[in-house]
Amino acid sequence: MARVNRTLVLSLLIAASCIFLLFQLFNHRQTKNGLSVLSSKGYLSGKEAHWHLLKKFLGLVHKFKLPVFLVDTASLKLLSQDAVLYRDSQLKEPHCSFLCTHRDFTTFALYGNLWKYDAALLEAAAERGLELMEIHGKDPRLVSMDDLTAKEIPLHFLFRFNSRLVHVVVLYERSGKYLWHGPLRLKASMDRTFAPFGKLDYGRHARAYDRPELILTTLDGLDVRIPKNFSGFLREFSSSRFLECRSREAKAFFQLYPEDTSAEAVDFRMRAKSLLHLASKVLSVLGVPFWLSSGTCLGWYRQCSIIPYSKDVDLGIWIKDYRHDITQAFQKAGLPLKHKFGKVEDSLELSFQGNDVKLDIFFFYDDGDVVWNGGTQAKSGRKFKYVFPRFSLCWTELMELKVQVPCETGDYVTANYGPNWNVPVKTWDWKSSPFNVQENGVWPVREWDDVIQVY
Structure with a gap:
């Protein structure tokens, strides 16, 4: 009888131990899962x-x-x-x-x-x-x-x-x-x-x-x-991702191509900075996002600055963000319209005259796997398009201003300026020099009064 009791007690102890271990295992799993x-x-x-x-x-x-x-x-x-x-x-x-x-x-x-x-x-x-x-x-x-x-x-x-x-x-x-x-x-x-x-x-x-x-x-x-x-x-x-300008690469660039420190170049940079800040203020009030495009984007990416021989400031805007009061807002800010090419549905481009520095705004259109902006030759009505791979936008800083640039800046710049974008080119034909330029037909003569406006 005593032997039976000892066996029973031992069995009960083993069973209790197993239940306790299972409970501990369950609790451990719950803890691990954050419960x-x-x-x-x-x-x-x-x-x-x-x-x-x-x-x-x-x-x-x-x-x-x-x-x-x-x-x-x-x-x-x-x-x-x-x-x-x-x-x-x-x-x-x-x-x-x-x-x-x-x-x-x-x-x-x-x-x-x-x-x-x-x-x-x-x-x-x-x-x-x-x-x-x-x-x-x-x-x-x-x-x-x-x-x-x-x-x-x-x-x-x-x-x-x-x-x-x-x-x-x-x-x-x-x-x-x-x-x-x-x-x-x-x-x-x-x-x-x-x-x-x-x-x-x-x-x-x-x-x-x-x-x-x-x-x-x-x-x-x-x-x-x-x-x-x-x-x-x-x-x-x-949409807050930030890119630093490439200071190390810019320093290497200036070792090969010394920076222009002439009075004329310094004056241009200051005027371009003032224009960029003004344009940002106007578009911010309107709620229109923009990014650095063309030569202004190249200057930031290549040398963390404005290219002094470019003579203008270039911005990009998605056509979906276009507002009909953009022109009026810039003119009210003291920037008269220099020319308007294209129309909202096709190849729209605006240019404003700053203080001896031109502001070019290019509107970008979605086209499947690519995006593009248009160009128009005023004398002939010929149309051009500049094709880029799709990109997203990141923030950066240029001339003490928080601005956006394509996150895939290298691809963006290469599409526009080719694989040798790191070599300065001071002679540039907007109709033939860009690597991504394509013929895009001719504006019908009956539309010229609307799509070719030069002031």
Whole structure:
């Protein structure tokens, strides 16, 4: 009988052990999937665990007077209207509806001029159980043609707690009065398993933004700063990729072809800069996006500047963004219309006369796998088209102005100027010199009064 009892007890113990192990395995899988974590107080859901991380983090940055603001795209998409924010602010119990999303990280931003290194911050973070990784990179604001070295500045901070993450992006003001953050690049010695780097919204590319107006609100029971126009910020984010001008290549170019520093060249650059800023202001008021095209794009890509012998400023605009009041707006700004070629449906081109510098605006049309802009010879009515591979738009800086350029700038420039675009050509025939020019028929004589207007 005693033998039977011992066997029964042993069997019960084994069964209980198996049940306990299965329970532990189930809990481990749930934790791994972000559904629950074990704390000293019991089991917390994934959202509760993330809320506690955010509370730790926000308490830390508040203590050190670091006014971070929410830029997490998934969280901002959940915000819909003021009434939702108001209702959320009235909830008394800890909860996580906006700051906790389907992801294991939340992203904030911090202005670089407000960051000051403080060893006490590291100690305070450690006391809260937060691991910190700092990502530094070169400061592009200090890079010039004469000196391509620059000191390193903090670009990204990653705070980790139990595999959950707060990502802080550091924003710096550039000379064009816009905000910029650098890419997230790990050095060889850094832990590549510290965070899901490939999933982070901010870091794969450098990006640029206009400075947002911020408001302080309550989300999920926590005081958080957010962009007042968060829907506008999200739209801006979607097209915010930034390209630096190629300073190293520009320096090599000027070693082969010394920069023209004559009084005439310097004067032209200043006039072109003034015209570019004015054109940007006019089109911004109209809400018409544009990019650097033709010789102006080549100058930025090849030498980070305006080509002094080009004698004009060239911009591109999608024909879908054309507005009938564009001409009136430029004339009101003091730029009289020099010529208008083509029509909205075909080969539209506008030219305005600045202060001894011409502004050419080329309108681009979709055509399957390519895009093109048109040209017209006034004397004969002959039509031309300039064909480019399709491209997207990125931001950059030229002449202390935040402007757009084709992201695939090399392909764009090569299509227009051929494989030897890096060699200056001072004699240029717009009808035959471009590599991408094609004959496109002749305007009917009966349409000349409408499609060929020279002033």
